[in-house]
Amino acid sequence: MIDNIKTILGSLIGKHKPSDSTVSATLLVKNLPSDEYYTALIEVIKAVSKINKDATVTLKDRISTLLYVDSQSAGMHSKLCSEFLRGSPRSKSFLPSILSYWTELSNGYQLCLRQMHSAKNFVVDDNIELAVARALHHQLSLVKWSALRYIAAEGNTWQQAYHLYLFAEQEHFHTKRIALYDRLNSSISPEELLIQAAMLHLAQTDNLLPQEIEAIHLLLERLVEGVHLELQSTQSEFQYVINLDMPAAPQLLRRGVLGKGCRYWSGDHVVNRLADLILDFDQGIPDAFARALPEMSLELWRDMLQKLSTRWSQDGGKSMRRCERLSSTGQARVEVGFERIAHHLKVNRTLPQGDDNLVPEWRVNDTSEVGMGLIYIGRAVESLIIGRSIWVSQKDRPNQLGIIRRVQRLPEGGTRIGVELLGSLPLPVILSENEREAISNHNGLYITQTNAQKGKRVFLVPKSFAKPGKLLNFLANGKSYQIRISSVITQFEDCHQVEFETLERLSD
Incomplete structure (x- = not known):
C-alpha cells in the first residue's frame, strides 16, 4: 500500500499539465491508507518538499496541489499530534514529522506568494486567501509546539508569520474569517491567529504543563474574538505590541516601543473575558472545555486561569516572584524523579559531599530563599518535567529536595531549570x-x-x-x-x- 502511495505522490511533483495534477490528486485521496497514516504522512511531507524545490511548477498547479494535499492529510496529522500529546507508544518518534509537516506546507504557501508577486498583474482570490491563512496557521503552530517542548520560538519563526499577516493586512483580508478546513466547521481570521499565538507566548509557558498549554490554546479561541490589532496605541491601562518589522516575539508595551511596523492591542478586553470565564468555571468545567480536554481536572483549570490573570496583567506577572534571586555558580549532583531520589538516598547515605560526587552536566545558576535555578547541559531532557521532584547536592551545603517548576530549553544549548525548594536533608x-x-x-x-x-x-x-x-x-x-x-x-x-x-x- 505504501509503495502505491509513493507512486501516486511522486506524480504530483513531475512536470505535468494541470489536468494531470488533478488526476494524481484524485488518486491520492482514494489510496491514502487511514490505518498507516504515520508512514503515509512521511510520504506526503517528502512530496511537498519536492514540489517546493521544483521551480518549473506553475503557480496554479502549485497552489491547487498544496491546498489539496493539505486538506486530505490534515486529519492524519491531527491524529499524530493527539497521540504525541497523550504520550502514546512510539509517539516520541512522531515529533520530527509533526514539525516537518507544518514547515514544508508553510514554506510551500509562502513560495506561492513569492511566485504570485513575480507576476505583473496578480489577483488575490479565495485560494490565495486560504493559502495565506493556512500558512499563518502552520507557522504559528510551530510557535505553539516550541512552547510545548519548552523551547523559545526562533525570531525567524515569528518573522515569517509577521510577513504572512502583513500580506493579509495589505490585501485587506486580515479580519476576514476563513474556514481553514471543511471538517472543522469553524473559521478564523489571520488577525485572530496572530493574537492567539501572541497571547499564548505572553502566558509564560515555560512553567506550565503541556496540557495547560493546550488548554490555553483552546481558551484563546474564545478570548480573542473581537480583539483587533491597531496601528496606534490607545489610552487603555495596559497594552501588548507586535513589531512586524522585527524578528522578535510579542511583548507587553513599554515606553519607547514605537514604529511603523508596530501593531497594538489592549489587554483589558482579554483579561475581562478571562474574568468572566473564571466565574463560569466556578460552576464547573463548561461542556466545550470538558469535551476537548477531559484529563484537565477542575482544580487544575482554576489554578491555570488564576495564573493567566496574573501573567496577562499590567506588570506581566512579575509580581509572582516572591524572593530576590542571587547569582550563584558551581557544579552539583542532581537526581530527578521520586523513585530515583529515594533509591539514591538509601544507597548513598554515607557518601561524603565533595568534588568527586559533582557532575559537569549540572551547575547552579542562581538561588533564593525559596528556590534555585539550575543549568543542565546533558541529553536526558525527557525526565525534566514540571511538577517532578528533584534532589540537588552541592559542595559544603546540605542537599536540597525540591520540585521542578520551570523548564526552558536554551537556544545556545542546555536547559534552564527552576526549582521550588521543599527543604533540606530529605x-x-x-x-x-x-x-x-x-x-x-x-x-x-x-x-x-x-x-x-x-x-x-x-x-x-x-x-x-x-x-x-x-x-x-x-x-x-x-x-x-x-x-x-x-x-x-x-x-x-x-x-x-x-x-x-x-x-x-x-x-x-
Whole structure:
C-alpha cells in the first residue's frame, strides 16, 4: 500500500499539465491508507518538499496541489499530534514529522506568494486567501509546539508569520474569517491567529504543563474574538505590541516601543473575558472545555486561569516572584524523579559531599530563599518535567529536595531549570501496607520540621498511598511506626505530599 502511495505522490511533483495534477490528486485521496497514516504522512511531507524545490511548477498547479494535499492529510496529522500529546507508544518518534509537516506546507504557501508577486498583474482570490491563512496557521503552530517542548520560538519563526499577516493586512483580508478546513466547521481570521499565538507566548509557558498549554490554546479561541490589532496605541491601562518589522516575539508595551511596523492591542478586553470565564468555571468545567480536554481536572483549570490573570496583567506577572534571586555558580549532583531520589538516598547515605560526587552536566545558576535555578547541559531532557521532584547536592551545603517548576530549553544549548525548594536533608523511609509481614515495600521521602522550607514537615509518598485514612508502616533509622494518612496537601507529577498522624510505635 505504501509503495502505491509513493507512486501516486511522486506524480504530483513531475512536470505535468494541470489536468494531470488533478488526476494524481484524485488518486491520492482514494489510496491514502487511514490505518498507516504515520508512514503515509512521511510520504506526503517528502512530496511537498519536492514540489517546493521544483521551480518549473506553475503557480496554479502549485497552489491547487498544496491546498489539496493539505486538506486530505490534515486529519492524519491531527491524529499524530493527539497521540504525541497523550504520550502514546512510539509517539516520541512522531515529533520530527509533526514539525516537518507544518514547515514544508508553510514554506510551500509562502513560495506561492513569492511566485504570485513575480507576476505583473496578480489577483488575490479565495485560494490565495486560504493559502495565506493556512500558512499563518502552520507557522504559528510551530510557535505553539516550541512552547510545548519548552523551547523559545526562533525570531525567524515569528518573522515569517509577521510577513504572512502583513500580506493579509495589505490585501485587506486580515479580519476576514476563513474556514481553514471543511471538517472543522469553524473559521478564523489571520488577525485572530496572530493574537492567539501572541497571547499564548505572553502566558509564560515555560512553567506550565503541556496540557495547560493546550488548554490555553483552546481558551484563546474564545478570548480573542473581537480583539483587533491597531496601528496606534490607545489610552487603555495596559497594552501588548507586535513589531512586524522585527524578528522578535510579542511583548507587553513599554515606553519607547514605537514604529511603523508596530501593531497594538489592549489587554483589558482579554483579561475581562478571562474574568468572566473564571466565574463560569466556578460552576464547573463548561461542556466545550470538558469535551476537548477531559484529563484537565477542575482544580487544575482554576489554578491555570488564576495564573493567566496574573501573567496577562499590567506588570506581566512579575509580581509572582516572591524572593530576590542571587547569582550563584558551581557544579552539583542532581537526581530527578521520586523513585530515583529515594533509591539514591538509601544507597548513598554515607557518601561524603565533595568534588568527586559533582557532575559537569549540572551547575547552579542562581538561588533564593525559596528556590534555585539550575543549568543542565546533558541529553536526558525527557525526565525534566514540571511538577517532578528533584534532589540537588552541592559542595559544603546540605542537599536540597525540591520540585521542578520551570523548564526552558536554551537556544545556545542546555536547559534552564527552576526549582521550588521543599527543604533540606530529605530522609529516605520504607513504607508498607498495614500488615506486620509486608510482602512488598515502597519508598517515601521525609523532611523534618527543622529542615523543611516552610517550617512544617514534608512527607512524600507514592500516589497510590495518598489516600486519607490509609494505614501504613513507616520505617526510618531502624525505628518502625504505624501511621495514618490524614490529608493530601499537594499532588506532584511523580508523588504526592501528605500529612499524617502517628498511631503507635511498632516493635523493631
